Amino acid sequence: MRHLVLAVALVAASAARAEGAPPEAPRPAAAPAGAELKPAPSEPEAWELDAFVGYGQLGYPALDMADVTWSNGGPGFALTVAYRGPHFTHPFLDLSYVPIVSSGKYVNVYVPGTPVQTTSASNSSYALGLVLGPGWDLDWFRIRAGLGLFAYNVKTTVSGATNSISQPGLGFLVTASALVWHPEPFALGVEGRVVALEMPTGGIYQVMWEVGLTGRWDFVHRP
Amino acid sequence: MNSDRRLLALALAALSTSACLDRTAPKPPTFQAGGLLARSTPPPNPWSLQNALEGVYSTTSRFGTNVVVHASQWGAVETGIQASVSILAADHFAYALMQPGCFVDDSGGAPVTRLVLEGYWRYLDTPDPTPTTTGLIRLFVQPQTVVDYVCNAQAWVAAAGPGDSRGLPVEKATLTGASGAGENEPGLPVSVTWLRSRKSRNGPDGTPTFLVGTHHGGCQTTDNCGISENTPLSAVLATQLGGDYMEIDIRLTSDGVPVFFHLGLNPGVAQGVYCTGKVEDYTYAQLLANCRLRNGEVIPRVEDMADFILTHTKMPMYLDSKTSDVVVPVSQILGKLNGESPENINDPDNHGLVRCYPPPDPLPPGSPPQWPPAGKRCLFPGSSPVWQRGVIGLPNSDIVDAYKQALAAGQLAPSQHCLAEENTSDVTGIPCVAWMPRYTRGPMTSEVLSLQQQGYFVGYWTINDPATIDAFLTTAKPNGILTNYLGLLNQRFEEVGTPPPYTPYRTTTP
Numbered sequence: 147m148r149h150l151v152l153a154v155a156l157v158a159a160s161a162a163r164a165e166g167a168p169p170e171a172p173r174p175a176a177a178p179a180g181a182e183l184k185p186a187p188s189e190p191e192a193w194e195l196d197a198f199v200g201y202g203q204l205g206y207p208a209l210d211m212a213d214v215t216w217s218n219g220g221p222g223f224a225l226t227v228a229y230r231g232p233h234f235t236h237p238f239l240d241l242s243y244v245p246i247v248s249s250g251k252y253v254n255v256y257v258p259g260t261p262v263q264t265t266s267a268s269n270s271s272y273a274l275g276l277v278l279g280p281g282w283d284l285d286w287f288r289i290r291a292g293l294g295l296f297a298y299n300v301k302t303t304v305s306g307a308t309n310s311i312s313q314p315g316l317g318f319l320v321t322a323s324a325l326v327w328h329p330e331p332f333a334l335g336v337e338g339r340v341v342a343l344e345m346p347t348g349g350i351y352q353v354m355w356e357v358g359l360t361g362r363w364d365f366v367h368r369p
Numbered sequence: 370m371n372s373d374r375r376l377l378a379l380a381l382a383a384l385s386t387s388a389c390l391d392r393t394a395p396k397p398p399t400f401q402a403g404g405l406l407a408r409s410t411p412p413p414n415p416w417s418l419q420n421a422l423e424g425v426y427s428t429t430s431r432f433g434t435n436v437v438v439h440a441s442q443w444g445a446v447e448t449g450i451q452a453s454v455s456i457l458a459a460d461h462f463a464y465a466l467m468q469p470g471c472f473v474d475d476s477g478g479a480p481v482t483r484l485v486l487e488g489y490w491r492y493l494d495t496p497d498p499t500p501t502t503t504g505l506i507r508l509f510v511q512p513q514t515v516v517d518y519v520c521n522a523q524a525w526v527a528a529a530g531p532g533d534s535r536g537l538p539v540e541k542a543t544l545t546g547a548s549g550a551g552e553n554e555p556g557l558p559v560s561v562t563w564l565r566s567r568k569s570r571n572g573p574d575g576t577p578t579f580l581v582g583t584h585h586g587g588c589q590t591t592d593n594c595g596i597s598e599n600t601p602l603s604a605v606l607a608t609q610l611g612g613d614y615m616e617i618d619i620r621l622t623s624d625g626v627p628v629f630f631h632l633g634l635n636p637g638v639a640q641g642v643y644c645t646g647k648v649e650d651y652t653y654a655q656l657l658a659n660c661r662l663r664n665g666e667v668i669p670r671v672e673d674m675a676d677f678i679l680t681h682t683k684m685p686m687y688l689d690s691k692t693s694d695v696v697v698p699v700s701q702i703l704g705k706l707n708g709e710s711p712e713n714i715n716d717p718d719n720h721g722l723v724r725c726y727p728p729p730d731p732l733p734p735g736s737p738p739q740w741p742p743a744g745k746r747c748l749f750p751g752s753s754p755v756w757q758r759g760v761i762g763l764p765n766s767d768i769v770d771a772y773k774q775a776l777a778a779g780q781l782a783p784s785q786h787c788l789a790e791e792n793t794s795d796v797t798g799i800p801c802v803a804w805m806p807r808y809t810r811g812p813m814t815s816e817v818l819s820l821q822q823q824g825y826f827v828g829y830w831t832i833n834d835p836a837t838i839d840a841f842l843t844t845a846k847p848n849g850i851l852t853n854y855l856g857l858l859n860q861r862f863e864e865v866g867t868p869p870p871y872t873p874y875r876t877t878t879p
Contacts, residue, residue, distance in 0.1 A: 204642065207642070209642055210641075210642075246642070247642060251658070253654070253657060253658040254657075255654050255657055255658075265654065267655075267658040267659070269642075269643045269658075269659060271642065271643055298645055300643045300645055300646070300659075302643055302651070302655050302658070302659055304652065304654045304655045304657075304658045304659075305652075305654050307624070307652050307654070307655065309623065309650055309651055309652070309655060311645060311646035311650045311651075312646075313645045313646050345635060345636050345637065348635070348636060348637050351636035352642070
């Protein structure tokens, strides 16, 4: 919990500072009388819309493979809005669909006094997240980290009975991307994402990874 | 700019150090190759340890003084009744749980019979077991007269009923040995010396009037004792640690199966990648497919676990209804398990439970000539009948109303007992057999006394703090207290408790 509170505070502080006024330019020495003052050159800024599409699956904990007949991850998607200003970090808001795992297994349904019945179960889970945090561009390389709300969703079918359950919670997002192609106002590249679902006061209970393609569009750009 | 970078670096560091939650729990330490118990035999009469060892003792290390040594019996007649010995202390909420074994030691020349107690100790004031809060313990019983009393006892037979009819051994026992850290062999010497007998918990008529209540079982899941709460083995652990009755939580699955489970399926108590939400979200088959408790157990059905508790322990069950829709199905399960009820006693297709060791005297009205009746199974030796051991808890007004409606509609099992948590008027009006208010309402001494005088059981839930336990034991003299720390409550009762003078637990049909 200590870590969670610290992370929230620091991420919020960093994001807030990034949106604040640009640092003051150094004051010039007293100009000679009659000299014309040139305005300092303004830093470029942009609002950008990013998209991610890729494949992902559960990384931690490992799926218990006993009696499992098949398992896989699935496609993941994300849309992100970010503001790039003069500050070296940029705040972002990320909306994502995170695949976790899908699998099928045989289940021994134990009912005392009767023979054990073997039936089939198929399950899938995914998370929907809304994450806020700071990003950091270093040339064409980009890192983002954030904290947000996740809806953890499970669909389970056992013996023909299907249930869907959604559970809200907290989660972390960390992304690393390489934007290697820059046809302005766009940029394209590859991205890796890690999502960790957190139980408040408990700890991280599931971690998912995703890899895929990412694109950026500067829909507002002030040079 | 530099301070901004430091902020970001700190944020990333904080994110990266947020610890991962281990959904599986640690296990208590065990002796390599089974220790000395592997070459020992259990005492012939599991009740002989009660005569030989029970008392208040002083220890030279680890547990402090005025600790309780408690001997317990558990298991089924068909598979064998077993004995355990525990040390119950207030310091660090400590306990040691040991199994007894008799063996012949010829290492010193002439063969001599020895009685060894082996197991583990644990401090429960720290929820994470580490080598400083848990370890192995091995104690040898002395003097030889006590060893011979236990190890040379006549083999127990069920027909004799529970107990050891011999008188107490003349000499008092001393336990000497060592305790260790973690899985290491015990190396810290410990001597456990007799101080005095345990207090009687009986009222003037010989009926127990004070009972130690166990909250969800012998240990909370979050205390990492190796057994999850609300499971059959947690009932055994409760018995081993001095519990006299067990509060267990009941919920209903989406297909109407009552199960024992407390709150949500969160990762702290349940494991399984697809295990989230509430028990009520799933069918029982889906729970079996996707969820295991933190120590690997399945979420138990009430039908199975109630049967287990009734056959493997003597504890009454306080079946805490978490939702109003559990009342009728749980009562019907108890009705089916009650092999002595008039509708079941002559039904050979009913495999309910009856008192066998000893049989009831007189036999229930309408009993067949042979006992146990055809098709019936046996309760734990010395047990009360099922209808006295299954009490439905009514924690709020909605569930009280549901219970009253079911009672009026004739949907409850005959002789169904209830326990109200909120209002004394519900206790006397329905009527129930017990009142179990939350302790934060205060001792409420006059209400407690009034109900006790009318023959009702009065207990509090759930007290875990030594000072508060002392205050309630001395101020209100309740019939019971629910606690997470059974050793602590047993020890505090020995220090400051007094059994109330009124016989609790109305045993007649409400």
